[in-house]
Structure formats: C-alpha cells, structure tokens
Amino acid sequence: MLKHYWNTAIRNLRRNKLFTIINVIGLSVSIAVFLALISYVKYQFSYDKFYPGGDKIYRIDYYEYQQGLPVLQSARTHDRTALLAASYVPQIEAVARVYNEKAFVFTEDVRLVDQNMLFADSSFFKVFDLKIISGSPDKALTPPNSVMISKSQAKVYFGDEEPVGKTLYFNEHLPFTVTGVFEDVPKNSSMDFDFLLSWSTMPFYGWVSKDGDFNAPWTFTFVKLRDHVADIAAINQALSRMAKEHITTLKKRGHTGRYELRPYESLHTLPGLSGEVKPSTSKTLLYALLSLAVFILVAAWINYINLSLARSIERADEIGVRKVFGASRTAISGQFILEAGILSFTTFLLGLGLYILFTGPLSDILFTHVTFSPTSTITWLLYLFAFVAGTTLIAFYPAHFMSRLKPALILKNKLGSGKGRAGLLHQGLMMFQLFLAVAIVGVTIIAGRQIAFMQQFDSGFNASATISLRAPASTNSDSLRYSRYTSFREDVLQLAAFTAGTASMNIPGEEIRYHDEDVHAVGSKNEKKQSFRIMWIDEGYQETFGMILTGGRNFRDREFGNTCIINETAARALGYANPADAVNTSILTSEHKPVTIVGIWKDYHHESLRKPVDPIIFYYHHPHEYGYYSFQVQSRQGDYLEALEKIWHKHYPNDQFIYYFMDRFFEEQYRSDELFGRLLNLFSVISITVASLGLFGMASLAMVKRTKEIGVRKVLGASVWNILVMLSSSYVKLIAFSCVFAFPLAYYLMYTWLQEFAYKITIQWWMIILPGVIVLAATLLTIAGQSIRAAMANPARSLCDQ
Known part of the structure; x- marks a missing residue:
C-alpha cells in the first residue's frame, strides 16, 4: 500500500x-x-559568547552630564577606577584594566605593522578565561616588558620553535619577553588581540602613574561578578558614588558623572559609545x-x-x-x-x-x-x-x-x-x-x-583625491620624528602627482582619539560645557583635505604651542552665535593653558551621518605615535603608488607601506x-x-x-x-x-x-x-x-x- x-x-x-x-x-x-x-x-548574535562564565563579565562605562544633558558617553573609564571598584562593590570577583593599540611588532626576520595588542592587568585571565597553551596565567603578565602571544602569531614569528623566553620588539624597538602562549581569540569578538602586554610596563617607563588617576577616561575596565549577583542597578549606584567622591574635576566643571555596567556578551549589539574598539551592529x-x-x-x-x-x-x-x-x-x-x-x-x-x-x-x-x-x-x-x-x-x-x-x-x-x-x-x-x-x-x-x-552627501572635505599612509611606528619615540616626516613630505611633493601633504593623529572616517571636557572661552559667560574632540595636525591639513576657512587664518609652518583652529560647532559650543567672532579669542584647556583661536573651519563630517558634527579643536602638533600621513593626488592614473612606496622605504626602511584611498576608507563606516x-x-x-x-x-x-x-x-x-x-x-x-x-x-x-x-x-x-x-x-x-x-x-x- x-x-x-x-x-x-x-x-x-x-x-x-x-x-x-x-x-x-x-x-x-x-x-x-x-x-x-x-x-x-x-553569527552576529554569537559575538563574545565564547568565554566560560561570560554572562558574569561586564564592562564599566562612563557618562558625564551638565544640567542633565550628556556631555560624554564613553566606553572607557579612568585608569584608577579598576583599583577602587572592588572596595565599593564587594560583588566583584575580579577586575582588569585594558588599553588597546595597533603596534609594529618585529623580530630580526619578521616585521608586521597594525598588530592588535592590549596592555592588560595581571588579573586579565581572572576575568577572561582564555585557554592557556603555555605559561602561567597568574604570573605571565606581572613583570614589566612581558608579553603573551596568540598561538597563530607565535607560529608567524617563531615557526616551530618554543616562543617562551624569546624576545619581541614593539614600535620603537621596545623589547618584550614572551612569557606564554594563548589560544587564538575567535573572530566574533568585540576585542581583537594577538598580543597581551603587561600593564606594569606603562608605569615602569613613566607613561602613566602606578596608582592611576581620575583625570580622563582612556582605558577599558572589565569586571567579573560573583555567582548569583542579580541587582545590577545597586552596583551601578555604588560605582556612581565612587565617581562622585573621586572625580574631583566634576564639581569644578559643574558636571555630574556616573559609571554603569554593560554586559560583555551584549557589546556587539548594544548602541556604541565613544571609544569603542569595534563598531556595534x-x-x-x-x-x-x-x-x-x-x-x-x-x-x-x-x-x-x-x-x-x-x-x-x-x-x-x-x-x-x-x-x-x-x-x-x-x-x-x-x-x-x-x-x-x-x-x-x-x-x-x-x-x-x-x-x-x-x-x-x-x-x-x-x-x-x-x-x-x-x-x-x-x-x-x-x-x-x-x-x-x-x-x-x-x-x-x-x-x-x-x-x-x-x-x-x-x-x-x-x-x-x-x-x-x-x-x-x-x-x-x-x-x-x-x-x-x-x-x-x-x-x-x-x-x-x-x-x-x-553616499552622495557632501561631507565637507576632499576624499576623492586623497591617499593616506599609516604613519611609521618605528619612530614613535624618535626625537627626529618630525624632521624625518618633513623630509619625507618634501620628497613626495616633488612628484607631479601630489599637490599637498599633512600629518594628523586621525583621518576622516575614524573616531577622533582624544577629547577634553574642561575647555571654555576666556572671559566668556557661557556656562554650557561639553566634550571637545582634540585633533593633532599641521599646516598642510587645510589644503590636503580641502577644509574651508570661514574666519581667521590657517596655521603657519611649525606653529607649535599656543594657537589652535576650531570648527563652527566648537565656536558655537564656546558661546559664539557667529562662529567668526571666536577668531583671536582665547580658550583655556583642562591643563589651564591659554590657547589663541587663529582660524575657524566650516563644519565637516569627520564620521558618519549617524553622528552629529562634534566640536573639534585642532592643534599644530605632530603625532608622537601612529597617526597618518595624507597627500592630495591630482589623478589616480599612472604609477604614482610605486614612486610613493620607493620614497617611503627610503625614509622608513623598517616600516611597512600601508595606504588607504580616503573615499573608500570613509565609506567603510557605511x-x-x-x-x-x-x-x-x-x-x-x-x-x-x-x-x-x-x-x-x-x-x-x-x-x-x-x-x-x-x-x-x-x-x-x-x-x-x-x-x-x-x-x-x-x-x-x-x-x-x-x-x-x-x-x-x-x-x-x-x-x-x-x-x-x-x-x-x-x-x-x-x-x-x-x-x-x-x-x-x-x-x-x-x-x-x-x-x-x-x-x-x-x-x-x-x-x-x-
């Protein structure tokens, strides 16, 4: 049948x-x-779900307000936050600070740039239960100049040899001893890294204070809570009490601040904050x-x-x-x-x-x-x-x-x-x-x-005819870094294909790295304060990116020190209804340093249209680390890339030649x-x-x-x-x-x-x-x-x- x-x-x-x-x-x-x-x-929802006990891991975010309105919403906190968090929140089992960078990592035989690295506390593995292949998770990140490396990168740098005990060099030839190897972090991670550098290295070289401070939020703070902790709101209140009691600059600025836990396993799908490592979905x-x-x-x-x-x-x-x-x-x-x-x-x-x-x-x-x-x-x-x-x-x-x-x-x-x-x-x-x-x-x-x-929106800068190079990492601490750059730029501009060049800490399409919440106009009665983005550039930025000057002047050559250029939004934030009125006035920074505004640039969209235009202050300052060297190109036709690469290797033989076409780089945001x-x-x-x-x-x-x-x-x-x-x-x-x-x-x-x-x-x-x-x-x-x-x-x- x-x-x-x-x-x-x-x-x-x-x-x-x-x-x-x-x-x-x-x-x-x-x-x-x-x-x-x-x-x-x-796959998108699987992000960050691979750590054992990951549902107990949280990131501490920082929020700052003036009169109830947000001034700063940051994924980063102050570096002292981690040292005091457990005393305010006994439910915390472990806490770790993390600071991310892109690094030039090399040995005598292998030289690679833009490697994902983290400076991390020795308690990192108590929060993130990575699989350790060799080395001690409790001691490997304790001594200064120690580094743990991923399994795949250990293969790249050392082949089949045992990596523990070997030396890796970072950026400007800083030596780090390999103290362990960990299993590769999956790609569906909000925080990519192949190298974990000991946090103790930074105070050892005097880059940061050993005990940290509450001056500015710049590092990530992660905590792992004890079992059966459910009252997250109470923890947030305790953390915010810590912010009120220890961030002394808040009262001076007339601001309020608070800390808030964000579940680590939800980072990829929650709305992104300032300072995120990766954009969220x-x-x-x-x-x-x-x-x-x-x-x-x-x-x-x-x-x-x-x-x-x-x-x-x-x-x-x-x-x-x-x-x-x-x-x-x-x-x-x-x-x-x-x-x-x-x-x-x-x-x-x-x-x-x-x-x-x-x-x-x-x-x-x-x-x-x-x-x-x-x-x-x-x-x-x-x-x-x-x-x-x-x-x-x-x-x-x-x-x-x-x-x-x-x-x-x-x-x-x-x-x-x-x-x-x-x-x-x-x-x-x-x-x-x-x-x-x-x-x-x-x-x-x-x-x-x-x-x-x-895609068709006028972003206010010239992206179609600009090429940007990743600045050399091998000269980060070189006292001749700026003079090397000017020599390189002069040689490049001898080529008929290029008409202008500049060095900048960031380029359009990338979040501006630094900010200052304590900027105000000298003598102004304006009480509104907010976070000003800080850009380091030189006199070539205006011509290279086609900035439109609406008042004042551009920087003069080598005008280091007491002058700045601001955008129109920054002028309005300082209290000037007509942005041009800000020319030749002064501002005070968080360092209480008076700086004269010499020019106003028409607003441009440094990031995507999802975000409003931020107030930006531009200082004449050569980036001491990383950054970009950008050049305006007359035409993409011809072999100018080959000629540019030859000049690069002439001046920077130890660094890879990495370039971006600005229009494509900017469109990556979309x-x-x-x-x-x-x-x-x-x-x-x-x-x-x-x-x-x-x-x-x-x-x-x-x-x-x-x-x-x-x-x-x-x-x-x-x-x-x-x-x-x-x-x-x-x-x-x-x-x-x-x-x-x-x-x-x-x-x-x-x-x-x-x-x-x-x-x-x-x-x-x-x-x-x-x-x-x-x-x-x-x-x-x-x-x-x-x-x-x-x-x-x-x-x-x-x-x-x-």
Whole structure:
C-alpha cells in the first residue's frame, strides 16, 4: 500500500508540472535565503559568547552630564577606577584594566605593522578565561616588558620553535619577553588581540602613574561578578558614588558623572559609545533580517497552500473516484501529505545547494564582507526535519479540505463557487502574501534612499583625491620624528602627482582619539560645557583635505604651542552665535593653558551621518605615535603608488607601506548600512518573485475554473477588455487591502530606523505609494498572459468543453 501511495505521489507531481515547478522554485529559493539569513544573524548574535562564565563579565562605562544633558558617553573609564571598584562593590570577583593599540611588532626576520595588542592587568585571565597553551596565567603578565602571544602569531614569528623566553620588539624597538602562549581569540569578538602586554610596563617607563588617576577616561575596565549577583542597578549606584567622591574635576566643571555596567556578551549589539574598539551592529537590523527570512519562507508556504486549494477542482474527479471505491478520508489526506513530504525534502536539498552557492562561489556578489556562522551536521539535520515537518503540517489543511469533498457533488460537478471558508482562507492568504511583498518593497525603497543620501552627501572635505599612509611606528619615540616626516613630505611633493601633504593623529572616517571636557572661552559667560574632540595636525591639513576657512587664518609652518583652529560647532559650543567672532579669542584647556583661536573651519563630517558634527579643536602638533600621513593626488592614473612606496622605504626602511584611498576608507563606516540595503534589494526581488509565482499558478488554475463563465460572458457581448478587467479586479482589490496594512508598517519601521541617523531623509508620500504600484504592476504582468489567453479563447469551444 505504501508503495502505491509513493508511486501515486510521484506520478501526480510529474503530471502537474506547473504546480510542482512553482513550488520547487519558491520553496528552494526561500529556504536558501532563510538559511543564509539565519546563519548571518546567528553569527552576529554569537559575538563574545565564547568565554566560560561570560554572562558574569561586564564592562564599566562612563557618562558625564551638565544640567542633565550628556556631555560624554564613553566606553572607557579612568585608569584608577579598576583599583577602587572592588572596595565599593564587594560583588566583584575580579577586575582588569585594558588599553588597546595597533603596534609594529618585529623580530630580526619578521616585521608586521597594525598588530592588535592590549596592555592588560595581571588579573586579565581572572576575568577572561582564555585557554592557556603555555605559561602561567597568574604570573605571565606581572613583570614589566612581558608579553603573551596568540598561538597563530607565535607560529608567524617563531615557526616551530618554543616562543617562551624569546624576545619581541614593539614600535620603537621596545623589547618584550614572551612569557606564554594563548589560544587564538575567535573572530566574533568585540576585542581583537594577538598580543597581551603587561600593564606594569606603562608605569615602569613613566607613561602613566602606578596608582592611576581620575583625570580622563582612556582605558577599558572589565569586571567579573560573583555567582548569583542579580541587582545590577545597586552596583551601578555604588560605582556612581565612587565617581562622585573621586572625580574631583566634576564639581569644578559643574558636571555630574556616573559609571554603569554593560554586559560583555551584549557589546556587539548594544548602541556604541565613544571609544569603542569595534563598531556595534544594530539589533534592530538583525531582527529585521530575521523577520525577512521568516516572511519569505512563510510566503512560499502560502503559495503551497493556495495552489493546493486552487488545484482541488482539478483533482476532484480523482478524489471522487477514490471515495466511490472505498478510500477513507485518512487515506486521501495521507496521499496529499506524502506528496508534501516528498516535495519539501527535495526542495530543502535544492535550497541547501543554493545556500552553499550563495555563501560560497557567489558570496562576493550577494554577501560581500559577510561572515556566516558555521553549521554542524546535526544542525543541518534539525533544519531539514523542521522544514519537512513544517511543510507537511502546512499541507494538512489542503489535504483535510480535499478529503472532505463529497463524491456525489464531485461527480455531478457541483462543488460550488469556492466562496466558503476555504475561499476566505484562500483570499486571506493571498492578501497576506501581497502585504509582505508591499511592506518589503516599501522598506527597501526608503532604506535605499537613505543609503544613497549618505553616499552622495557632501561631507565637507576632499576624499576623492586623497591617499593616506599609516604613519611609521618605528619612530614613535624618535626625537627626529618630525624632521624625518618633513623630509619625507618634501620628497613626495616633488612628484607631479601630489599637490599637498599633512600629518594628523586621525583621518576622516575614524573616531577622533582624544577629547577634553574642561575647555571654555576666556572671559566668556557661557556656562554650557561639553566634550571637545582634540585633533593633532599641521599646516598642510587645510589644503590636503580641502577644509574651508570661514574666519581667521590657517596655521603657519611649525606653529607649535599656543594657537589652535576650531570648527563652527566648537565656536558655537564656546558661546559664539557667529562662529567668526571666536577668531583671536582665547580658550583655556583642562591643563589651564591659554590657547589663541587663529582660524575657524566650516563644519565637516569627520564620521558618519549617524553622528552629529562634534566640536573639534585642532592643534599644530605632530603625532608622537601612529597617526597618518595624507597627500592630495591630482589623478589616480599612472604609477604614482610605486614612486610613493620607493620614497617611503627610503625614509622608513623598517616600516611597512600601508595606504588607504580616503573615499573608500570613509565609506567603510557605511558597510553595515550598505549590506542592509543590498540584502533588502535582494529580498524585495525574491519576495515579489515568490508572490508572482504563486499568483501565476493561481491565475492559471482560476482560468480553468472560470472557462465556462468567460465563454458565457463573451456570448452575451462582453469585450476582451471587459473580460480582462473582470479577471484582474479581484487581484487589484487584494493589493489595495494589502496596502492599507503594509503602508503604515513600512512607514513605522523605517521611521524608527532613520532615528539612528543624525542626518536623514524625510519620508515622502511617493515612497509609501510606490511599493503598492510596483507590486500591482508585477501582479498584473504576472496574470496578463493567462487573462488575455482566456479572454480571447473561442467561447464555443469553452462551452462545448464544459
């Protein structure tokens, strides 16, 4: 009997090629997209979940306010915070300070720059339970000039030799002894590092105080709480009491400050603060992608239900004959469910193949810069079981509906018009599918406009013709660093390709490293104070990046010391309604040093449009470490890069030549938004395609059901146009009802998303109406062929066939 059911199911799937092809395409594409999105979202949510006891790890964040308004919201704290935290919060089991840097790390044979390193307390491993391959976690980071290294970098620098006891050199030839090796930190970490340097090294060289201070927040502080600690609010209050009692500069500035715990395992998906190591990912975006994955799969299942219900009239004779010969409802239902099982198993395998294709050979086209979570065989089997079970359950209603058909009515061709409960379900599911299509297209259009707005927005500086080089790390403490740079710049500017050059601590597209919360204008009554970003530059910055001077002058050559340039936002923050009025006035810094403002630059967007323009103070100061050397390029054509590299190695033979095209560097900030837009475009097409496939199949079957009606109408004088309008009107009504619900949803979702941007588009009426027009056009084009064919058919043949 089972073999008979199996053969019958295969025969029915082959016989009804239109039904089978539509469902195979719809379900396989949908499962491929579903798997890709689930894998991507799963990877994003897996960030920082790999440390044992990670749910007890927290980062202490620092917030500073004036009159209740935020002045600073920082992921970093003062370096003395860690030393006092446990005395205020006995629930703390362990605490560790961390300071991140990019370093030039080398031996006699291997020289690599931009290596991820951390200065870390000796208690680091009590907070972060890394797997130690060699060395003592309790003692390895205690002595000054000690370093622990990751397994992969130990292989890079020392090959198969034992690394413990060997020497690595950092930046300006500082020697560090390798005291241990740890397992590589996974890529899905908010804090990348391959080298852990002992914190004691910094006070040993006099870079910081041994006991720390509360002057400025510059280091990360991580704590691990004891078991069963639940009252985080009470801990935050205790930490804030510590801030009030020890940050003495707050009262002087008229500010208030507080500390707050942030769960380490949530760093990647919570809104980012100033000083983050990596940009966070929007949780809203991840949930939106997850919803899209489910919606597209549901749309394919809706296709299956609708086509199965629509095919009931075609299979009515089969069902009637089977019932006359004694087939039970269970047997008939089982036949249809078996067909659904075969179809779902086949489409899952096809979908899995498409997923492998999407995320493998075609990943650079569809999912550029996307990392997917690795999936185990057991997980794949669970996905297969869930999909087959889900599709089979979905098929239960059509099977149940068809098994209830009465043989007498079937054989007398009196099944009715389909306006009962099945008909309502049929219409409701179609409307829901169209609702999803309209909503997704609406979201895509608005997101696309915002992304295009960001890409085309005038950021206020010249990015298209600028190249930036990573400044040499080997000369960080070299007293001749500045003179070496000026010689290098002079040689570069001898090349016809370059017109201007500058050295700066940061470049546009990168968060400005330093800030000062105690800046105010000398003699000003302005009481509003806030965090001013501090940039170190030279006189070439204005010409190289195309800064627009709105008042005063540029720096003069080698104008070190008591002058600065500020942007318009900084002038307003100092209390000047007209920014130009700030020229030749003075400010006092946190060091109580008077500095004269010699120029005002027009505001430019140093970072993405998600953030408002910060008040920035520019000092003439050559970066003592890292930084960038940037040059304006007349044209990207020619071999100027090769010539630039030769000059680099002439002046900096010990440093790698690393360069960035500024326009690409700046656009990296929008990578996640561009990915979101690209995925939305892809899913809009898939959503409309899946909906159109279902409508095509349903329209084909509907024409079969209405053949006699169309013939009668034509005999009574209806024109082809009348028939087309009649056949299309029901679909137009469904789309109209779908739009009523889809338009508000799309508007709400995108209005919420746009609030993440300081500069954004305004949602206009056409952005809401256009998705409905697009889906309507796609629907009418989909059913046009069947409608025209039915309208132009010979009525005599239609009536005779009936």
